[in-house]
Structure formats: structure tokens, C-alpha cells
Amino acid sequence: KGKRAFIAGVADDHGYGWAIAKSLAAAGAEILVGTWVPALNIFETSLRRGKFDESRVLPDGSLMKITKVYPLDAVFDTPEDVPEDIKTNKRYAGSSNWTVKEVAESVKQDFGSIDILVHSLANGPEVTKPLLETSRYGYLAAISASSYSYVSLLKHFIPIMNPGGSSLSLTYIASERIIPGYGGGMSSAKAGLESDTRVLAFEAGRKHNIRVNTISAGPLRSRAAKAIGFIDMMIDYSLANAPLQKELSAEEIGNTAAFLASPLASAITGAVIYVDNGLNAMGAAV
Numbered sequence: 597k598g599k600r601a602f603i604a605g606v607a608d609d610h611g612y613g614w615a616i617a618k619s620l621a622a623a624g625a626e627i628l629v630g631t632w633v634p635a636l637n638i639f640e641t642s643l644r645r646g647k648f649d650e651s652r653v654l655p656d657g658s659l660m661k662i663t664k665v666y667p668l669d670a671v672f673d674t675p676e677d678v679p680e681d682i683k684t685n686k687r688y689a690g691s692s693n694w695t696v697k698e699v700a701e702s703v704k705q706d707f708g709s710i711d712i713l714v715h716s717l718a719n720g721p722e723v724t725k726p727l728l729e730t731s732r733y734g735y736l737a738a739i740s741a742s743s744y745s746y747v748s749l750l751k752h753f754i755p756i757m758n759p760g761g762s763s764l765s766l767t768y769i770a771s772e773r774i775i776p777g778y779g780g781g782m783s784s785a786k787a788g789l790e791s792d793t794r795v796l797a798f799e800a801g802r803k804h805n806i807r808v809n810t811i812s813a814g815p816l817r818s819r820a821a822k823a824i825g826f827i828d829m830m831i832d833y834s835l836a837n838a839p840l841q842k843e844l845s846a847e848e849i850g851n852t853a854a855f856l857a858s859p860l861a862s863a864i865t866g867a868v869i870y871v872d873n874g875l876n877a878m879g880a881a882v
């Protein structure tokens with residue numbers, strides 16, 4: 597029987613979430629995605645108008661099918677958490693049931709269960725500021741959108757995940773090594789995400805037989821990465837210094853996600869898996 601995946605954090609065809617969706621689809625999974633509410637309209641319109649058709653092509657020549665797109669804002673757990681200004685914001689008012697709890701309930705109603713949960717989202721309003729200049733608001737917002745959002749997703753989806761299922765997030769080496777430019781508390785958020793991966797692996801493993809891992813990905817020119825402003829420099833740095841001197845493709849992260857979600861990875865949980873052309877292993881620039 598085919599598996600069903602829910603991938604949170606897909607709003608175009610440039611990011612890791614899209615590539616993960618494609619690799620999972622190529623491996624036979626049914627694809628559901630969660631799209632940030634303010635980005636929903638343009639994503640759905642583009643999908644419908646065929647703007648992504650070229651990047652939907654799977655290795656067998658067929659087009660990836662996204663069975664359903666759910667609006668999602670992963671910084672809100674329940675409708676009671678949503679402040680008035682967001683509720684009445686016109687980019688949100690057109691959608692409903694987009695808090696984490698409601699999305700999990702909708703997926704349960706529509707499909708009953710899932711096997712694979714992917715968290716491919718992050719946000720830090722002050723990411724371009726050094727940590728020393730980051731406000732409390734900015735720091736907590738980064739943690740809320742980039743770390744707690746994962747705890748919340750897993751917490752609300754675990755009851756509808758089949759035993760033997762697999763859950764996965766995306767992290768970045770700035771959690772453990774100094775990457776100047778990755779500011780606003782985003783480095784702290786990724787450190788939290790990686791630590792949580794271990795604790796959640798224990799809790800979800802013991803209680804539900806679910807595996808929890810995170811992929812520490814190398815640099816990709818996604819929409820989110822372009823907003824940070826240093827992505828071209830990081831790609832050049834990797835090309836110059838990594839053991840493998842090639843540009844990293846999103847597909848390589850997608851394929852690792854498909855492996856981690858499969859029975860081939862049945863003993864892997866609580867792990868940070870580097871998919872970065874080996875850059876993490878270097879101790880000096882060449």
C-alpha cells in the first residue's frame with residue numbers, strides 16, 4: 597500500500613519542500629502540502645495555470661500530483677491563539693482552518709492518516725541582524741516559526757500517523773558553527789530544532805513507533821535563502837571548500853528525505869544527517 601505524506605512549507609518550486617515532495621512522489625507516496633496562508637493564493641494559482649508543470653516532471657515522465665493543498669500558519673496552534681489583526685488581515689480572511697490543530701483535523705477528516713510528516717519551513721523577521729542586535733521579539737519569533745512550529749506539528753499529527761511512520765525537518769549548520777550573516781536568532785532556532793529532534797525521537801519512538809530525524813542541508817538558492825541575502829556567497833564558499841566540488845541540488849535533499857522516510861532507514865532516528873557535499877567535515881578553508 598502506498599504511503600501518504602504531509603509536507604509543511606511548500607509555496608513555490610524552488611525550495612527544499614518542493615524537492616522533497618517530488619522525491620516522495622517518485623517513490624510512490626501520495627502528496628499533501630501545507631502552504632503558508634499569505635502565499636497560498638499565488639501558489640495555487642500558479643499550480644492551476646501550469647506554471648510549475650516543468651518542475652513537476654518525475655523521473656518516469658509523469659507529473660507529480662499534489663492531492664491537496666492546505667493553508668497553514670505554523671506559528672498558531674489553535675484559533676484562540678490568533679490575534680485580531682491577523683484574523684481580519686485580508687490575506688488570511690479568505691482562508692479558514694489554518695492553525696496547526698485545525699490542519700491536522702482536516703487531514704484526518706479527508707484522509708484518516710499519514711505515514712510521513714515533513715517540516716520544511718522557517719522564518720526569522722530579524723535574520724539579517726547580528727545576534728547582538730536582535731530584539732527579544734525577533735528572537736522569540738524565530739524560535740516560534742522555526743522550532744516550536746515543528747514540536748506543534750508533530751504533536752498534532754502524531755495521533756494520525758501510522759506506526760512505523762517517519763518525521764523529518766530541515767536544519768542548517770549555523771546551529772553548531774559560526775555562520776556570520778545567519779542572524780536574528782535563526783542559529784539559536786536551528787540549535788533548538790536539532791536538540792528537539794533527539795528528544796522527540798525518544799518520545800515519539802517509545803510511544804508511537806515514529807522515527808524523527810533532521811537533514812542539515814547545504815546552501816540552496818530558495819526564496820527564503822535569498823531573503824537572508826548571503827546565499828550566493830555561501831554557495832561559492834561551498835564550491836571552493838567542500839570535499840565535493842559541485843553545486844548542491846535540491847533533489848539530493850529530496851532523495852535523502854525519501855530514504856529517511858523509507859524502511860531502508862528503519863533504525864535511523866534522532867539523527868542529524870548532513871546533505872551538504874561534505875562541507876560540515878572541513879576544519880579549514882582551502
Ligand code: NAD
Pocket residue numbers: 604605606607608610611612613631632633635668669670671715716717718719741766767768769812813814815816817818819820821
Ligand atoms: P522556502 O522558501 O522554499 O521554504 C520556506 C517556507 O516556509 C516557505 O514556503 C514559507 O512560505 C514557509 N513559511 C514561513 N513561515 C511560515 C509559517 N509561519 N507557517 C507556515 N509556513 C511558513 O526555503 P527553503 O530554503 O527551502 O527552506 C526550507 C527549510 O530548509 C527551512 O527550514 C530552512 O531553514 C532549511 N534550510 C535551507 C537552506 C538553504 O540554503 N536554502 C539550508 C539549510 C536548511
